[in-house]
Amino acid sequence: MSPNGQAYLVKPDAPEGATRFPQARLAPLSNHRTIYVSGTACCRPDGTWPGVTENSDGTRTLDIRKQTAAVLENVDNIIKGATDGKGGVHNLIDTVVYILDMESQYAGMNEEWNKVFTTRESAPARATVGVRELPDPRMIVEVKAVAVVDM
Incomplete structure (x- = not known):
């Protein structure tokens, strides 16, 4: 079983699709803590913004x-920090991904998602929502998440 519990797949024998996430995830029964990760952007604690290039024309x-x-990576670091290194991104059980433009951004977001979560069985449950705007104009993706970590 994955550190984030057991995946439930409606059709377990179905081929992997363009995105990897189960229909549901059963949180593990144990001495665990639930971590609710606030909406997280790409901004680093040092103030840098990966994926944002300021052009000379403004x-x-x-x-x-x-x-x-x-x-x-930020979500992973938040969970590691909150659990003294006992957990990480692979302890996620539920996520909501917010993006600004489904048509132009969904595929690219999924490509990166699939690099971290290589199978549906290891991925958290997920919803992806297209939104009109995010809190900062440099943001085009934000993730809110829940993790369960054995303590």
Whole structure:
């Protein structure tokens, strides 16, 4: 069983699709703590913004792949910090991904997601929601998550 519990797949023999997540995840029974991770962006604690390039003409270039990778790394670091290193991104049981443009960003976000979660069995349950805007104009993806970690 994965550290984030057992995956429930409606059709376990179905081929992996373009995205990897189960229909549900059963949290493990144990001496565990539940960590509720607030909406997390790509911004690092040092103030840098991976996936954001400030252009000389005052515009910005925003990269969904780099931002998604940074967001997932930030979520991993938050869980590690909250659990003294006992947990990480692979303890996630539920996530909500917010992106600004499904048509142009969904595939790139999924590519990075699938690098971290290589099978549906290891991935948390997930919803992806297209939103009109996020709290900072440099953000094009945000993740809110729940993890369960054995303590």
